[in-house]
Amino acid sequence: MTTDASWKNDPRVRSMDPEKIRFLEEFAGQIQHTPGPQLINRFLSVNGEAQKRGISFSDRETGLLTDILLEHMPPKDRQKLELLRMLSQRIGGQK
Secondary structure (H helix, E strand, O other): OOOOOHHHHOHHHHOOOHHHHHHHHHHHHHHHOOOHHHHHHHHHHHHHHHHHOOOOOOHHHHHHHHHHHHHOOOHHHHHHHHHHHHHHHHHHOOO
């Protein structure tokens, strides 16, 4: 899998804490070496890793994490994550 660092040019990155950017760089590197079927589990584990390091992400930043992951997923898994994203947004909107 090739390295795609285009996410670093995303406007959402410019306002982020440098520690969060380093975390995202690590995450992007790990995703490159994660087999397709394991990507969703890898994504779900990111939150736990961030909490251990005292890092929390806003909704916009979480969107960026998701976008990085989606770039490297096979279409079948991408559809699953998109469904999870849609359901999460719907549930979040019902507060």
